[in-house]
Amino acid sequence: MVTYNFDRVPNRRIPGVLNKWTWYPKDVLPLWVADMDFPAPKPILDDLRKAVNQGVLGYELASTALLETVAAHMDRLYSWKVKPEWIVPVTGIVSGFNVAARAFGSQKKGYLVQPPVYNEFHEIKNHIGIPQLDAPFVKQVKGNILHYEVDWDLFKKQAKKVSMFLLCSPHNPLGIIFSRRDLAQMAEICLENNVLIVADEIHSELLLDEKKFTPMAKLSKEIANNTITLIAPSKTFNVPGLFCGFAIIPNKELRDKYVKVVQDLKLHVASLGLHAAQVAFSGQCDEWLKEMRCYLTGNRDFLVDYVTKNMPAVRITIPDATYLAWLDFTQLNLENPFEFFFEKAKVALSDGAIFGEKGHVRLNFGTSRNILKQALNRMEKAFHSIN
Numbered sequence: 457m458v459t460y461n462f463d464r465v466p467n468r469r470i471p472g473v474l475n476k477w478t479w480y481p482k483d484v485l486p487l488w489v490a491d492m493d494f495p496a497p498k499p500i501l502d503d504l505r506k507a508v509n510q511g512v513l514g515y516e517l518a519s520t521a522l523l524e525t526v527a528a529h530m531d532r533l534y535s536w537k538v539k540p541e542w543i544v545p546v547t548g549i550v551s552g553f554n555v556a557a558r559a560f561g562s563q564k565k566g567y568l569v570q571p572p573v574y575n576e577f578h579e580i581k582n583h584i585g586i587p588q589l590d591a592p593f594v595k596q597v598k599g600n601i602l603h604y605e606v607d608w609d610l611f612k613k614q615a616k617k618v619s620m621f622l623l624c625s626p627h628n629p630l631g632i633i634f635s636r637r638d639l640a641q642m643a644e645i646c647l648e649n650n651v652l653i654v655a656d657e658i659h660s661e662l663l664l665d666e667k668k669f670t671p672m673a674k675l676s677k678e679i680a681n682n683t684i685t686l687i688a689p690s691k692t693f694n695v696p697g698l699f700c701g702f703a704i705i706p707n708k709e710l711r712d713k714y715v716k717v718v719q720d721l722k723l724h725v726a727s728l729g730l731h732a733a734q735v736a737f738s739g740q741c742d743e744w745l746k747e748m749r750c751y752l753t754g755n756r757d758f759l760v761d762y763v764t765k766n767m768p769a770v771r772i773t774i775p776d777a778t779y780l781a782w783l784d785f786t787q788l789n790l791e792n793p794f795e796f797f798f799e800k801a802k803v804a805l806s807d808g809a810i811f812g813e814k815g816h817v818r819l820n821f822g823t824s825r826n827i828l829k830q831a832l833n834r835m836e837k838a839f840h841s842i843n
């Protein structure tokens with residue numbers, strides 16, 4: 457039954473507000489930063505309204521009830537038995553992995569990432585001053601469809617030189633849901649080399665085609681003891697501006713060190729973020745999420761079909777998760793596709809270079825089908841003006 461209308465998106469061009477829609481001039485369609493154009497589910501909005509109507513927006517801490525809700529959510533989704541005391545509230549997932557890098561990073565040994573990957577993963581070396589080591593995926597192409605696999609030899613080689621592996625699962629921008637086998641193999645290599653796993657699982661509930669997800673820490677007790685899992689309601693329920701996330705750390709020694717950095721930096725989650733998380737993880741938004749995933753799956757299919765039919769020379773991923781697609785122009789005569797589409801099509805995408813791969817763009821399809829269609833029409837026209 458379709459109850460929610462994701463075809464209707466609110467106007468976000470609000471004067472005096474700087475966001476995805478007002479960052480660029482008015483004639484530009486924004487398919488860049490990773491928030492969606494859909495309103496958050498009603499139970500969250502009602503709860504926030506209630507808090508605002510009550511009038512006092514005072515300091516709040518994560519209550520036992522909230523931590524229990526987060527733990528119950530993990531049990532409901534994955535039968536993962538998380539104890540509430542393992543959960544550390546954080547002011548978002550970027551803060552969450554930067555805290556881990558401060559607590560556990562070493563100047564001698566660096567941290568490992570799998571490019572092309574979320575731009576903030578590349579910034580840690582600048583913030584914390586620890587070296588970044590890369591284990592890029594191997595790209596495979598079938599027709600115009602892109603597929604990426606782990607390069608295991610390289611992963612093993614690089615794991616020997618680091619103290620921390622920052623996993624993006626599901627993967628931004630490639631939309632990969634790693635198989636249990638791949639996760640287990642990554643974990644085994646990390647355990648062999650005494651490498652801490654920090655699993656950014658912020659996109660774990662944005663699953664397309666009713667795909668299933670396994671948290672890294674769910675694989676075994678040994679892996680859970682060596683893993684910091686970062687989750688948040690922000691991407692799933694489209695409340696990223698409320699900056700609230702959770703680090704799940706079963707290992708007490710790791711948790712104590714992590715909490716010390718959170719406290720030293722005074723990372724205090726805003727009260728409304730805690731409110732939203734309580735409602736988001738309570739189960740009240742499940743129907744909304746189910747329909748939203750269905751809508752996103754339709755957008756993904758529309759996008760891949762459109763590119764394949766109308767711009768077959770352009771290579772594209774078929775993401776299994778997230779609302780992000782990855783487009784490859786390296787085989788074409790288009791040196792900077794981000795600038796090209798911005799100038800010629802007035803569509804703002806994300807430049808692949810910030811993820812570690814030039815000649816690519818990331819496209820955010822978390823919007824109405826109509827906006828997506830308009831953007832693709834503009835891109836196609838611009839593309840055919842030169843190809």
Ligand SMILES: Cc1ncc(COP(=O)(O)O)c(C=O)c1O
Binds near residue numbers: 574
């Ligand atoms: C993989 C990943 N981690 C973290 C974030 C941002 O997290 P936060 O806004 O909670 O810091 C994003 C946003 O795009 C992301 O894609």
